[in-house]
Every structure is written in C-alpha cells, then in structure tokens.
Amino acid sequence: MQLDLLRADCGNCHGLCCVALTFAKSADFAIDKEAGEPCPNLQDDFRCGIHAKLRPEGFPGCTVYDCFGAGQKVSRLAGPSWREQPGQKMFEALPIMRQLHELLWYLTEALELKETRSIHAELQKTRHQVEELTLQDLATVDLAAERQQVNELLLQTSKLVRGKQPKKKDRRGADLFGAKLRGADLRAANLRGAYLIAADLREADLRQADLIGADLRDADLRGADLTGALFLTQSQVNAARGDSKTKLPDAVLRPTHWG
Incomplete structure (x- = not known):
C-alpha cells in the first residue's frame, strides 16, 4: 500500500465529512451543524461550493481536516450514497475508518524507512491485519487495542531512526x-x-x-x-x-x- 492511496480523494467520496461530522460555531466554523446534517455548502455533486475560499468564508476547520482516504473507502464499500439509502451506518463508519487509515499511514511510512529493516516483517504483518479490519464490520473494531499494538511498533521505528x-x-x-x-x-x-x-x-x-x-x-x-x-x-x-x-x-x- 502506497501513501498516495491514503490521501483524501473527494472526487470519489459521497461528501461524508460534510455530513457525518459536527460543526460548532467558532473560529474554525462559521455555523453550527449537527452530525448527519448536510453542510449548506455541499452541492448536489458532493463537492464543496466554497472550497476555494473556505478560510475567508469562516471555515478554516475544513481546510485542516484530513480523512486519510477513509471517505472514499467508506463510500466505495457502501455503494449508493446517503441520498439514495439510509446513511447513518456510513456516518458512523467514517471516524472509525479514518482512525484505521491513520494507523495504515504510520505503518506504511515506517515500512518505507531503511532503518526499520529489522522489523519489516512485523510491520507488514500488522499493516495487513489493519487493512483486513477496514473491510470488516467496523462497529466490532477495538480501536484502543489496535492503536496500542501499532504504537509499540511505531516506538521501535522512532528509536531505530532517531538513534540514541x-x-x-x-x-x-x-x-x-x-x-x-x-x-x-x-x-x-x-x-x-x-x-x-x-x-x-x-x-x-x-x-x-x-x-x-x-x-x-x-x-x-x-x-x-x-x-x-x-x-x-x-x-x-x-x-x-x-x-x-x-x-x-x-x-x-x-x-x-x-x-
């Protein structure tokens, strides 16, 4: 798995982050928006109507958010969009998928480092396990346990790269x-x-x-x-x-x- 596959691809997503997430009116968002409620800036083609001017329009929080490619993954697995079927399951899946994809990002990065050759086998095995989880019922995933297991490998990676x-x-x-x-x-x-x-x-x-x-x-x-x-x-x-x-x-x- 290349890191490019873990980048957000809004063109192949049902605009999930614009619907599933909660906005609280603040310096990051110009409006309040409940989870499951489409952002008023979301267009029929699932594109943002003010994407080129999010910051001046009061939505810098949108420019900071990155789903690590979870949006297009959930959209692909779900098939029809939330406009064509009940979307609650998709909305609940997004934050879980995002955390799993974040772990995949770290593991993939670790595998690309020459200093980690001694633990490549374990890194590859763990990355495969996390990939498999993204294809299962996400509601059953123990994120805390997965993070702990991955974090142990990332700590080893850090020590190998940074040295004493x-x-x-x-x-x-x-x-x-x-x-x-x-x-x-x-x-x-x-x-x-x-x-x-x-x-x-x-x-x-x-x-x-x-x-x-x-x-x-x-x-x-x-x-x-x-x-x-x-x-x-x-x-x-x-x-x-x-x-x-x-x-x-x-x-x-x-x-x-x-x-």
Missing part, C-alpha cells in the same frame, strides 16, 4: 504552547504528543524529529526544516503556518493557504 539522543531532546508530551523556539536545534527530538500550539518554530531544525500526535495548530514553521520528520501528517501541517522556505517530508503536501 540526549535527554534534553526527549520532549514527549511537553507543554510548549507559544514557546520561543526560533532556530532551535530539534533534530531527532522526541516531540510525540507535544503541545506546540502557536509555538515560534521559524528556522527550527526538526529533521527526523518524531512528531506523532504533536499539536501544531498555528505553529509558525516559516523557514523550518522538517526533512525526514517522523509521522507528520497532512492535518498537522494544514493546521500550522509556513512559507515557501519550509522544508517538508516528501509524503506531505504544501498547503495551498501557505501562499
């Missing part, structure tokens, strides 16, 4: 809200689950840093180097700020709103 690092670079779960880290040397740092909301990371060196679960909302990544950063997702990058000088891993696309 000084204790100062272990910032797992650290509260770095608004931290002044401009130009900081964070190479191969453990930033798993770190709170980097609105942190100043301009020109910071984040090469091979483990960023799984890190909160990068409004983090300033202008000029930062994230080459080879581990487990960085499109959602995290979309939520941050960057520019043409920001260096990203090959698997992550530069957000259009970065300019």
Whole structure:
C-alpha cells in the first residue's frame, strides 16, 4: 500500500465529512451543524461550493481536516450514497475508518524507512491485519487495542531512526504552547504528543524529529526544516503556518493557504 492511496480523494467520496461530522460555531466554523446534517455548502455533486475560499468564508476547520482516504473507502464499500439509502451506518463508519487509515499511514511510512529493516516483517504483518479490519464490520473494531499494538511498533521505528539522543531532546508530551523556539536545534527530538500550539518554530531544525500526535495548530514553521520528520501528517501541517522556505517530508503536501 502506497501513501498516495491514503490521501483524501473527494472526487470519489459521497461528501461524508460534510455530513457525518459536527460543526460548532467558532473560529474554525462559521455555523453550527449537527452530525448527519448536510453542510449548506455541499452541492448536489458532493463537492464543496466554497472550497476555494473556505478560510475567508469562516471555515478554516475544513481546510485542516484530513480523512486519510477513509471517505472514499467508506463510500466505495457502501455503494449508493446517503441520498439514495439510509446513511447513518456510513456516518458512523467514517471516524472509525479514518482512525484505521491513520494507523495504515504510520505503518506504511515506517515500512518505507531503511532503518526499520529489522522489523519489516512485523510491520507488514500488522499493516495487513489493519487493512483486513477496514473491510470488516467496523462497529466490532477495538480501536484502543489496535492503536496500542501499532504504537509499540511505531516506538521501535522512532528509536531505530532517531538513534540514541540526549535527554534534553526527549520532549514527549511537553507543554510548549507559544514557546520561543526560533532556530532551535530539534533534530531527532522526541516531540510525540507535544503541545506546540502557536509555538515560534521559524528556522527550527526538526529533521527526523518524531512528531506523532504533536499539536501544531498555528505553529509558525516559516523557514523550518522538517526533512525526514517522523509521522507528520497532512492535518498537522494544514493546521500550522509556513512559507515557501519550509522544508517538508516528501509524503506531505504544501498547503495551498501557505501562499
């Protein structure tokens, strides 16, 4: 499985995220919307009527969301859209499928790293198991158990790639809200689950840093180097700020709103 297969393909989705998810009127969404209620911007062809201007129209939350390809997978398995059949099962399946596809993203990334050759067999076996789960009754999936099993492999991956690092670079779960880290040397740092909301990371060196679960909302990544950063997702990058000088891993696309 290639990472490209785990990217959102809105052209082959029934607009599920625009219906299944709840919107709360805030800085992220201009309106309140209940789960199961179609967004008023959703068109008959399941496309967003304001896709090109979501941020100025008050919907930046939509530009941050990424389903990891779960939307088109659920749509394909369901067949007819929610307009042609009761959609509750599809709506309930989306968040579960999304979490499984997120795990597949991490496992696929780990398999593409030369440093993980010693655990390739286990990574491949686990990825196959998760793929099989996406084709079963999602209501029976124990997500907590699956995450725990996958996380053990991802921790091994992180150690293999990052090697032995000084204790100062272990910032797992650290509260770095608004931290002044401009130009900081964070190479191969453990930033798993770190709170980097609105942190100043301009020109910071984040090469091979483990960023799984890190909160990068409004983090300033202008000029930062994230080459080879581990487990960085499109959602995290979309939520941050960057520019043409920001260096990203090959698997992550530069957000259009970065300019």
